[in-house]
């Protein structure tokens with residue numbers, strides 16, 4: 001089924017200097033999709049995200065939200081539509097975590113305002129949803145990087161926008177919080193939210209995303225369903241790393257490196273199992 005285009009990126013080129021970082025990048029995002037941007041360090045993911053948010057102006061091309069050029073939409077209006085979770089964020093002011101989350105309500109407020117009971121409830125719900133209510137009174141400057149990341153995601157939720165653009169949202173999170181974040185994204189997507197997120201984990205894309213856009217040297221090299229384009233060959237082309245994409249139980253896909261500890265044979269990747277023919281559990285899995 002063809003999804004209604006929500007965001008259209010048309011022929012974007014951009015360079016910080018004379019050299020282009022992005023070249024002729026085009027794609028569209030449908031309402032309710034979860035789209036993952038994948039690519040090696042420095043390939044242009046964050047730059048593309050900043051252009052999609054109107055924070056950087058492209059040299060050529062444009063970004064359209066529901067047909068309107070993003071550069072012409074007032075920032076307050078845009079904030080009601082799109083919430084941004086940046087890769088890293090530091091604050092010099094020791095705001096309480098609750099206050100940082102409440103800042104997500106500002107686009108809904110007039111110039112002079114006080115937070116209403118509804119704002120407080122929305123912020124408390126967002127903290128609760130991310131399981132960080134216990135941090136509410138802590139200073140944002142005195143919590144860990146992962147806790148800050150969760151706070152920013154809660155702020156994005158409190159903002160009430162239906163589209164989330166997230167730059168490596170799982171990067172600072174511990175393993176449990178990474179999985180809980182993926183879970184939240186799936187739940188919110190079922191409620192009609194749209195997600196565009198960059199990641200360095202092809203597995204995260206395989207597990208939750210509808211679509212992946214693979215970027216290399218500032219250009220799109222593949223765009224399609226995760227199951228179809230997150231392949232061993234494409235991962236090698238992106239990361240210069242040999243990885244098998246395996247099918248678990250016919251539904252879940254996982255990435256398994258072909259070589260760890262110098263053993264090139266598929267499956268022989270732990271010191272214990274090295275050179276042991278019997279101990280190859282991965283043989284039972286089907287290679288994609």
Ligand SMILES: Nc1ncnc2c1ncn2[C@@H]1O[C@H](COP(=O)(O)OP(=O)(O)OP(=O)(O)O)[C@@H](O)[C@H]1O
Nearest residue numbers: 016017021039040041042043044045046047048087
């Ligand atoms: N403010 C800047 N000024 C000049 N060059 C920049 C600036 N920000 C990024 N770049 C360069 O632009 C290119 C793309 O950077 P970008 O941050 O978009 O990559 P990325 O794919 O998000 O990388 P990573 O996965 O490491 O976060 C890189 O070569 C980077 O060095």
